[in-house]
C-alpha cells in the first residue's frame with residue numbers, strides 16, 4: 176500500500192511521495208499556485224469571455240498567449256491541429272515571436288509545416304477558411320507527423336524562454352520559488 180497524506184491546502188488524500196515533491200500539495204493545488212499556469216488561464220479567460228477578446232491583451236500578453244497556445248497545440252495534437260484550431264489564426268505573431276524566442280529549431284519546423292499545408296499563400300487568419308484549404312490527405316498527415324516527431328524530440332527551449340519573458344514583462348507578479 177502506498178502511503179497517503181492530506182494535501183496541505185485542500186485536504187484531499189495524496190500520495191506522500193508525490194506530495195513531498197510538490198510542497199505537500201495535490202496536483203490541482205500545486206498547479207493553482209504556479210504563477211504561469213495562473214497567468215495563462217487568466218489570458219484564456221479574457222480571450223474567450225471579454226468583448227474584443229484577444230484585442231484586449233497588451234502586446235506582451237498577446238505574444239505570451241499565442242506562443243503558449245502554439246506549444247500546447249503541437250504537444251497535444253501536432254501541426255495539423257495547430258493550423259486547424261483557432262491557434263492557426265495567430266501564425267504571423269507566432270512566427271515573429273519565435274524569431275526572437277527560440278533560436279532556429281522550432282521556427283524551422285513551423286515554416287516547413289506552413290510550406291506543406293499552405294505552400295502558395297499567407298495563412299488565412301479566418302479559421303473556417305483555413306479548414307477548407309487543408310483537407311487531411313494521408314500524404315499531408317504523414318509529412319506533418321514527421322515534423323511533429325522532430326518537435327517532440329527536440330528539447331523544449333520555448334517554455335523556459337516564455338517564463339523568462341513573462342517575468343521581464345511583469346506578467347507574473349509573485350516571486351518565484353524554485354525549490
Ligand SMILES: [Zn+2]
Nearest residue numbers: 182185201204
Ligand atoms: Zn489540494
